[in-house]
Amino acid sequence: MSAPHLNDRSTPIRLLATRRSGKARDLIAPGPSADEQRQILEAATRVPDHGKLAPWRYVVIDDRDRLADTLQRLYRAQKPDSGRIELEALATAARQAPLLIAALSVPRPDSHIPVWEQQLSMGASIMALMLAAHALGYAGNWLTGPATTLADLPAEFGYPDARLAGFIHIGTASKPLDERPRPALADIVSRFGAV
Numbered sequence: 001m002s003a004p005h006l007n008d009r010s011t012p013i014r015l016l017a018t019r020r021s022g023k024a025r026d027l028i029a030p031g032p033s034a035d036e037q038r039q040i041l042e043a044a045t046r047v048p049d050h051g052k053l054a055p056w057r058y059v060v061i062d063d064r065d066r067l068a069d070t071l072q073r074l075y076r077a078q079k080p081d082s083g084r085i086e087l088e089a090l091a092t093a094a095r096q097a098p099l100l101i102a103a104l105s106v107p108r109p110d111s112h113i114p115v116w117e118q119q120l121s122m123g124a125s126i127m128a129l130m131l132a133a134h135a136l137g138y139a140g141n142w143l144t145g146p147a148t149t150l151a152d153l154p155a156e157f158g159y160p161d162a163r164l165a166g167f168i169h170i171g172t173a174s175k176p177l178d179e180r181p182r183p184a185l186a187d188i189v190s191r192f193g194a195v
């Protein structure tokens with residue numbers, strides 16, 4: 001996994017400087033072992049979390065056929081005229097990559113910590129999970145797609161009050177990872193200094 005077309009894992013800062021996602025459809029076996037999965041999920045807990053609320057949940061999808069059936073059933077219920085191609089795309093996505101994890105945002109609205117901050121922690125948690133996967137030499141892909149429109153999906157995972165933050169596909173990249181343009185720092189960073 002140290003080929004130059006993959007993420008550069010030679011040092012932590014090089015990994016951060018070069019990390020990019022794979023495409024779920026290009027992620028093949030081997031995927032993370034049970035111990036690596038534990039490391040990846042533990043990384044997802046080492047994130048800023050105001051109030052120590054742990055407003056994130058992860059569901060490892062072992063049964064892909066069951067997920068495909070579930071997505072199709074919910075999608076059909078929501079859109080009775082859905083076509084074969086849409087439904088097949090949902091099933092295909094459910095079966096991609098050796099490891100698939102659903103990330104669910106479970107903010108506590110009763111907390112004095114704003115929901116917005118709890119949602120930010122969810123994003124940080126997913127990014128830590130992705131970085132851990134990349135640090136272990138795998139590639140990841142954070143996707144939502146049409147599944148985010150399925151309001152009843154979190155309940156199927158056991159979290160009726162949650163919101164799907166994404167499906168995280170993880171596996172071995174079968175193709176060179178694409179680079180994509182990144183914003184120039186001048187466009188996104190400014191200084192608040194002496195006038």
Ligand SMILES: Cc1cc2nc3c(=O)[nH]c(=O)nc-3n(C[C@H](O)[C@H](O)[C@H](O)COP(=O)(O)O)c2cc1C
Nearest residue numbers: 019020021022141142143144145146165166178180
């Ligand atoms: C919340 C969220 C949802 C996303 N959903 C999709 C998606 O459904 N389809 C897609 O092509 N990219 C989606 N992306 C974008 C990819 O995860 C990713 O940003 C892109 O492939 C390039 O990633 P990289 O900058 O890590 O290389 C999503 C990103 C985020 C943060």
